[in-house]
Amino acid sequence: MGHRENTSALLPQWQAFQQQQSLDLVLCSSSANKFGVRDQREAKRQNLPETLADTFCISGLGQWLDACENADRIIRFDV
Numbered sequence: 293m294g295h296r297e298n299t300s301a302l303l304p305q306w307q308a309f310q311q312q313q314s315l316d317l318v319l320c321s322s323s324a325n326k327f328g329v330r331d332q333r334e335a336k337r338q339n340l341p342e343t344l345a346d347t348f349c350i351s352g353l354g355q356w357l358d359a360c361e362n363a364d365r366i367i368r369f370d371v
Contacts, residue, residue: 303345306347306348307345307346307347310347311347316349317347317348317349318348318349318350318351318355318356318359319344319348319349319350319351320350320351320352320353320356321350321351321352324344324350328343329343329344329350330342330343330344331344331349331350332344334350
C-alpha cells in the first residue's frame with residue numbers, strides 16, 4: 293500500500309479521534325507543502341484543487357511553539 297492510500301485509510305480514524313478528544317489536528321505548513329496538501333487559500337493561490345481533509349488545518353512554527361509552551365506532553369510522528 294502506498295503512502296497516499298495508507299493516509300486515506302487512516303483519515304476516518306483521525307477524524308473520530310479528533311471528535312472524541314476535542315483536539316486541533318494541525319499539519320506543519322512545510323510538510324503539507326512537501327506532500328501537496330493544500331488548504332482553500334493555498335489551492336486558490338496555486339489554481340489547484342484543495343486537498344486538505346475536513347477537521348485538519350495547516351499552520352506554521354509559531355502555533356506549534358505556542359502549543360508546546362502550554363502542553364503537558366507532545367506527540368510527534370515522523371514520516
